[in-house]
Amino acid sequence: MPQDFDTSAAWRVEDLTRDRGWIFTLEDRDRVQLAAAVKAAFEPGRDLLDYRREEFDLGPGLETISAAAREAHFGRGVSLIKGLPREGMDAEEFRLLTWAIGLHLGVARPQGKATHYLSEVRSAGMDYRSAGGRGYNSNAKLDFHVDSCDLVTLSCYNKAKAGGQSMVTSSVSAWQALAAERPDLAETARAPFYFSRNQEEAPDEAPYYGQPIYDFQDGRLFCKWNRNRVRTAQELEGVPRLSDAQRETADLLDAILRRPELMFTMWLEPGDLQIMNNHVMLHSRTEFEDFEEPDQKRLLHRLWLAPPDSVLLPESWREYFRSIDPGTVRGGFRGHCYDETRHAFEQRQAASHGMPTTIV
Numbered sequence: 001m002p003q004d005f006d007t008s009a010a011w012r013v014e015d016l017t018r019d020r021g022w023i024f025t026l027e028d029r030d031r032v033q034l035a036a037a038v039k040a041a042f043e044p045g046r047d048l049l050d051y052r053r054e055e056f057d058l059g060p061g062l063e064t065i066s067a068a069a070r071e072a073h074f075g076r077g078v079s080l081i082k083g084l085p086r087e088g089m090d091a092e093e094f095r096l097l098t099w100a101i102g103l104h105l106g107v108a109r110p111q112g113k114a115t116h117y118l119s120e121v122r123s124a125g126m127d128y129r130s131a132g133g134r135g136y137n138s139n140a141k142l143d144f145h146v147d148s149c150d151l152v153t154l155s156c157y158n159k160a161k162a163g164g165q166s167m168v169t170s171s172v173s174a175w176q177a178l179a180a181e182r183p184d185l186a187e188t189a190r191a192p193f194y195f196s197r198n199q200e201e202a203p204d205e206a207p208y209y210g211q212p213i214y215d216f217q218d219g220r221l222f223c224k225w226n227r228n229r230v231r232t233a234q235e236l237e238g239v240p241r242l243s244d245a246q247r248e249t250a251d252l253l254d255a256i257l258r259r260p261e262l263m264f265t266m267w268l269e270p271g272d273l274q275i276m277n278n279h280v281m282l283h284s285r286t287e288f289e290d291f292e293e294p295d296q297k298r299l300l301h302r303l304w305l306a307p308p309d310s311v312l313l314p315e316s317w318r319e320y321f322r323s324i325d326p327g328t329v330r331g332g333f334r335g336h337c338y339d340e341t342r343h344a345f346e347q348r349q350a351a352s353h354g355m356p357t358t359i360v
Contacts, residue, residue, distance in 0.1 A: 030061030109332025
């Protein structure tokens, strides 16, 4: 059973602490250009899907942003950009800045029942543990999980009054620990677990799907884990009951992910942009306390992306991502409102990046 991988994504906390090459900082001139580009294009009330990549000349700062995306995609699996122009931009302009960056990095993927493409990560009273619960709309402590895309970006406009710390663990390092300590459970992790779509399924999708936690393709290791969605899947008709071995695997994996030597913690400050590769990183967040004032409440923007230089996925990822072919528009949850407008946007974006415009 493979345990050793020639990848910098197999890091430990000491590695990220010692070598800060995964942190990128924008220069003052970059911030000025980014802000100017967004303010020039911004139109109040204009739908995000109507904006074109060509409308945003992001200047030399785009080189730094692209380098950070490559680090997340092909390097350590996580990167952090500091210095987005937060000051002097209102919440809507900062939201558009996040969107503009995404337009340059790939094709945005849909999220949630409403088939939206940019999520506001804020406390809206959602019960994370309910059948239709969403962590990004609650202030709860989250389970370690991956998002439903190749790359995810998270930009910070406001931080919480207290709490809300970001945690990241390499799923490659976690696999190495699992395989070394319990090879029997590592094999269990390579067989299908069943995940609920938490009521976000499209009309042509079942309310759940089966997928292994770990699988391999072309010498690369891929991970899929979301304990909360495995738990809610157990409430659905037709889903096989978890075996004792699967429960033990889930418990041990969750414990490994929180080991101090593997779990890296960071605070996202206003103007920070975090990028993660969901195939090799798992992330979580602590519970947080919010401000009372509406304009100070914790607010981040989450964007799911299919980049043009993505790699071949395991066959077991097909149902979840719809396509496993490299460089295709894949991932996301189509939800209940996927229509011709959204399809046309994805085709236009794919064409602008030289990706196939046939959307599965």
